[in-house]
Amino acid sequence: MSGARGWFRRNGHLVVFLLPGLVLYGLFMAYPLLTSLSYSLSDWHGLVRGAFSGLANFVKVLGQWPYNARFWGALSHNALFFALTLAIQSSLGLFLAALLSRKWRGFAFFQAVYFLPYTMSMVVVGFLWLLLLNPTWGPVAHGLRLVGLDAWVQPWLGQRSTALITVILVNAWHWLGFPVLVFMAAIQGIPREFYEAGLVDGANEWQGFRHITFPLLLPSLAMMSILTFIWDFNAFELVFVMQGASGAPNYATDLLATFFYRTAFGDPTTGGEPGQIGLASAIGVLMLIIIGAASAFGVRFSQRTQTEY
Amino acid sequence: MRSPHPAAAGRRPPDARWVGRLAIYLFLTLLALGFLYPIVLMVLDAFKTTPEIFRHPFGLPSHVGLETFREVWRRAHFGLYLRNSLLVTGGSLLVLLATAAPAAYALARYRFPVRGLIFLFFLAGIMVPIRLGILPLYLLMKHLSLLDTPFALIFTYAASGMPMSVFLLSTFFRTLPSDLEDAARIDGCGEYRIFWSIMLPLVRPAVATVTIVNVVPWWNDFFFPLLFLQSNTWKTVPLGMQIFFGQHLTNWSLVFAGMLMASLPLLAIYLLMSRQFISGLTSGALKG
Numbered sequence: 035m036s037g038a039r040g041w042f043r044r045n046g047h048l049v050v051f052l053l054p055g056l057v058l059y060g061l062f063m064a065y066p067l068l069t070s071l072s073y074s075l076s077d078w079h080g081l082v083r084g085a086f087s088g089l090a091n092f093v094k095v096l097g098q099w100p101y102n103a104r105f106w107g108a109l110s111h112n113a114l115f116f117a118l119t120l121a122i123q124s125s126l127g128l129f130l131a132a133l134l135s136r137k138w139r140g141f142a143f144f145q146a147v148y149f150l151p152y153t154m155s156m157v158v159v160g161f162l163w164l165l166l167l168n169p170t171w172g173p174v175a176h177g178l179r180l181v182g183l184d185a186w187v188q189p190w191l192g193q194r195s196t197a198l199i200t201v202i203l204v205n206a207w208h209w210l211g212f213p214v215l216v217f218m219a220a221i222q223g224i225p226r227e228f229y230e231a232g233l234v235d236g237a238n239e240w241q242g243f244r245h246i247t248f249p250l251l252l253p254s255l256a257m258m259s260i261l262t263f264i265w266d267f268n269a270f271e272l273v274f275v276m277q278g279a280s281g282a283p284n285y286a287t288d289l290l291a292t293f294f295y296r297t298a299f300g301d302p303t304t305g306g307e308p309g310q311i312g313l314a315s316a317i318g319v320l321m322l323i324i325i326g327a328a329s330a331f332g333v334r335f336s337q338r339t340q341t342e343y
Numbered sequence: 344m345r346s347p348h349p350a351a352a353g354r355r356p357p358d359a360r361w362v363g364r365l366a367i368y369l370f371l372t373l374l375a376l377g378f379l380y381p382i383v384l385m386v387l388d389a390f391k392t393t394p395e396i397f398r399h400p401f402g403l404p405s406h407v408g409l410e411t412f413r414e415v416w417r418r419a420h421f422g423l424y425l426r427n428s429l430l431v432t433g434g435s436l437l438v439l440l441a442t443a444a445p446a447a448y449a450l451a452r453y454r455f456p457v458r459g460l461i462f463l464f465f466l467a468g469i470m471v472p473i474r475l476g477i478l479p480l481y482l483l484m485k486h487l488s489l490l491d492t493p494f495a496l497i498f499t500y501a502a503s504g505m506p507m508s509v510f511l512l513s514t515f516f517r518t519l520p521s522d523l524e525d526a527a528r529i530d531g532c533g534e535y536r537i538f539w540s541i542m543l544p545l546v547r548p549a550v551a552t553v554t555i556v557n558v559v560p561w562w563n564d565f566f567f568p569l570l571f572l573q574s575n576t577w578k579t580v581p582l583g584m585q586i587f588f589g590q591h592l593t594n595w596s597l598v599f600a601g602m603l604m605a606s607l608p609l610l611a612i613y614l615l616m617s618r619q620f621i622s623g624l625t626s627g628a629l630k631g
Binding site: 038045046048050051052054055056058059061062063064065066067068069070081130133138140141143146147148149150151153154155156157158161162163165166169171172173176177207211212215216218219224250262264268269271274276291300311314315318319321322325326333 | 609
């Protein structure tokens, strides 16, 4: 007893410093994330956990209609969401970052403007574009009619062929400023001597970018790609706000997170099938596996390409 | 071109370079219009009546008044939501800093047996979105009777901010010279005093970064309020506005005014201190 008391007198401050953080993080983050695995392996009756059911929930989500159709559909939508966002941020985003890093007159203004939408809530972004893209009253349709492009006016968010792409582009409008900022910070961290050395060797602008900037940016590009992957495989708000919990029209914009939400909490738009916690947890664990695998891969790639200077 | 950074200047004849420059500015301006114009429309339409929006979508408002904003404030309980958002964001920040700063300090400045293990435990969460644990979290909040209170949000936000904040703060604490502590200890300063009065003030830039990285997503978050809050009493701005927009979707004037009001706090902070805002966000992302 006195030994314990003596230890506490010497090291008590460590306990005081660490314990609140450990309790908060352990209880409200580590515990829920770890428990969701055991949730997915159990049978559930409403909010009451039943017996251990092995992989039954996973088998159902991956193999039984309609769950399998929803799951694979949502997964492919998330994949497209990520692929398109990544393509935009690594082409246009990287180009803008390389350009704006030159800090010509007025570039600070452009940078600030591109970042502006990122400060807005997804709820506002979703409703804003819902109104702007309204095919009857919206300014986009109005503008197209003014210049005689009536045929281009379509219910972009209401038809299967364009709904998902439109949501992805709205998301890119909101998001793009952030990767531009991150890439710019990375470019500005590259020592100038590298370019001066390139200049001596007779490199032109493109060669400078291709052989100096780009290789040194790879770790940041990889990190940004992981972040984008994580966010895009968690995307929820924009589809929920613009297309509803079922990803209208007819699940064309359904994502893993909206599928998860409907399964867990019931579907408010269709009058509510009751929540199925076991199935929803299985979806959550599958998302966790996908995200975990992708981050592990990305982090390794980022470390392999890291250069110290 | 005085500063050829980062890419070396081309060696084309001067007039060709001049044309290239013009093309670049033209491209950037067109792109800026794409980013800015929807927001400008939102601001202009907030001042128009709904028939006016439909008839003159690209025109200026015929008169500038605050009636619509007053109406939103009254009908959407905007004041209440604003208070709740401030309370939740401020409370989360307080809880996060009060727990993450001492933990990061202990992990960075002391040597003790399980230090590496605890650090790894915190770091493990850095790439894991807390949303994926929402079901156990929801039931936990239910058992603790925290559903429909701001504490459900405060604890969730603070806990999810821990990994990144502990990482950023401990990186900063580690760079401080140990002479500071040693001198204070010789003067008879206790461990708590050293932390609070000497070390903590020195990591103020890191605290600012932690604040910006976390406050922006918390303020805008819609997911956790949607699940944790049922009654109107504690709804935050994004959730309250989502419901309000859904109910008044045909009254565009009201919806645009509500959007502007919901966006204004962060827009204002961003415009006033964009440099701190940007450096905070990027250092958070790069170190993650």
